[in-house]
Amino acid sequence: xxxxxxxxxxxxxxxxxxxxxxxxxxxxxxxxxxxxxxxxxxxxxxxxxxxxxxxxxxxxxxxxxxxxxxxxxxxxxxxxxxxxxxxxxxxxxxxxxxxxxxxxxxxxxxxxxxxxxxxxxxxxxxxxxxxxxxxxxxxxxxxxxxxxxxxxxxxxxxxxxxxxxxxxxxxxxxxxxxxxxxxxxxxxxxxxxxx
Amino acid sequence: xxxxxxxxxxxxxxxxxxxxxxxxxxxxxxxxxxxxxxxxxxxxxxxxxxxxxxxxxxxxxxxxxxxxxxxxxxxxxxxxxxxxxxxxxxxxxxxxxxxxxxxxxxxxxxxxxxxxxxxxxxxxxxxxxxxxxxxxxxxxxxxxxxxxxxxxxxxxxxxxxxxxxxxxxxxxxxxxxxxxxxxxxxxxxxxxxxxxxxxxxxxxxxxxxxxxxxxxxxxxxxxxxxxxxxxxxxxxxxxxxxxxxxxxxxxxxxxxxxxxxxxxxxxxxxxxxxx
Numbered sequence: 001x002x003x004x005x006x007x008x009x010x011x012x013x014x015x016x017x018x019x020x021x022x023x024x025x026x027x028x029x030x031x032x033x034x035x036x037x038x039x040x041x042x043x044x045x046x047x048x049x050x051x052x053x054x055x056x057x058x059x060x061x062x063x064x065x066x067x068x069x070x071x072x073x074x075x076x077x078x079x080x081x082x083x084x085x086x087x088x089x090x091x092x093x094x095x096x097x098x099x100x101x102x103x104x105x106x107x108x109x110x111x112x113x114x115x116x117x118x119x120x121x122x123x124x125x126x127x128x129x130x131x132x133x134x135x136x137x138x139x140x141x142x143x144x145x146x147x148x149x150x151x152x153x154x155x156x157x158x159x160x161x162x163x164x165x166x167x168x169x170x171x172x173x174x175x176x177x178x179x180x181x182x183x184x185x186x187x188x189x190x191x192x193x194x195x
Numbered sequence: 196x197x198x199x200x201x202x203x204x205x206x207x208x209x210x211x212x213x214x215x216x217x218x219x220x221x222x223x224x225x226x227x228x229x230x231x232x233x234x235x236x237x238x239x240x241x242x243x244x245x246x247x248x249x250x251x252x253x254x255x256x257x258x259x260x261x262x263x264x265x266x267x268x269x270x271x272x273x274x275x276x277x278x279x280x281x282x283x284x285x286x287x288x289x290x291x292x293x294x295x296x297x298x299x300x301x302x303x304x305x306x307x308x309x310x311x312x313x314x315x316x317x318x319x320x321x322x323x324x325x326x327x328x329x330x331x332x333x334x335x336x337x338x339x340x341x342x343x344x345x346x347x348x349x350x351x352x353x354x355x356x357x358x359x360x361x362x363x364x365x366x367x368x369x370x371x372x373x374x375x376x377x378x379x380x381x382x383x384x385x386x387x388x389x390x391x392x393x394x395x396x397x398x399x400x401x402x403x404x405x406x407x408x409x410x411x412x413x414x415x416x417x418x419x420x421x422x423x424x425x426x427x428x429x430x431x432x433x434x435x436x437x438x439x440x441x442x443x444x445x446x447x448x449x450x451x452x453x454x455x456x457x458x459x460x461x462x463x464x465x466x467x468x469x470x
């Protein structure tokens with residue numbers, strides 16, 4: 001069914017990004033209000049939307065990541081202003097991170113349904129790698145804009161790595177395990193990266 | 196009479212409403228990049244004053260910025276903590292030497308002030324432009340820049356979906372409370388567990404919505420590469436085009452001034468005052 005309908009990029013892919021962004025904006029606003037992190041701008045100790053847009057990226061390819069990117073920028077901007085710093089920092093960081101997981105999943109041909117040991121290992125390994133890449137990016141941007149100094153760069157990267165990985169595992173794993181089968185049977189599932 | 200924008204209300208006869216969205220987007224980019232390139236605290240302070248002055252000129256109420264106040268304080272304290280405890284900026288007087296080798300000089304304090312003005316200038320400048328735009332401005336601005344209409348479509352859809360998702364969230368949450376679910380009681384971990392139970396039905400609703408909207412969009416003949424017609428005319432005139440080019444040219448000009456003429460570099464003008 002999927003191969004019959006999915007020929008290149010269709011309006012459906014744009015809808016995926018728009019709806020993912022709409023969902024994640026609200027979750028991001030909740031996350032910032034519920035678990036704020038003193039000392040870090042527009043950050044949350046438990047970034048709930050990460051769990052969603054990581055899973056949505058595994059289901060819907062780059063379109064899920066794009067939705068996460070728009071959501072983070074809009075939500076963080078709502079609190080900290082729509083600046084170039086915020087866009088580069090959280091916005092672009094949250095676009096790169098799920099893409100890293102997606103590329104690892106597609107390269108290793110792992111299944112988001114997490115059926116085999118290989119799928120589980122891919123999920124358990126790829127999420128911390130993505131969080132580390134994102135943490136390195138986010139705090140390098142903070143450093144480049146003069147928000148933090150080099151000694152605080154390491155602290156930021158380590159806390160980001162731990163906090164983000166925990167949120168993705170806690171929120172994302174049940175979503176993958178319970179809904180992947182349902183999504184794979186629907187016409188919106190993206191097998192590759194773009195379509 | 197006032198117009199409702201994303202962040203505030205702007206008087207209908209304010210000159211900012213006459214500025215083309217492309218000019219606003221280029222100003223947004225320029226303010227952010229120029230503030231990023233400049234290190235001189237005096238110049239950054241002047242930039243900050245210019246932006247505040249523009250709020251007066253365009254009669255944009257500053258109360259719309261109230262919600263950014265807490266975040267600004269958080270970012271400023273992050274800058275202060277980071278530089279006080281983690282920097283080595285040489286100066287004439289050293290006020291504090293920390294056990295891990297960093298120190299605080301008068302230049303550290305000046306640098307903190309410079310970085311604070313850099314961030315507040317970016318914040319106020321961005322809000323001045325983006326905060327006074329409507330969703331229509333963004334969509335037409337994107338198309339005027341010859342960026343794909345798809346991008347404007349995604350942004351608009353995400354804003355529309357926010358409201359729908361909040362309704363979904365309330366409905367699912369209420370249903371779970373009626374079945375004995377507790378969201379306000381319990382430890383942090385228990386609360387997280389409850390929110391995970393909430394996440395599954397919300398994800399299902401989001402997937403169903405993607406399918407429904409996709410069919411609706413396809414049924415209406417929406418195509419990614421199809422040529423479109425527009426209800427409003429946002430074509431850019433010569434005056435706005437020249438203004439856009441001038442605003443964007445300020446970015447390389449600032450860069451050249453910084454690299455070749457060594458101006459805008461910290462401590463800049465203030466070093467002459469200290470001598």
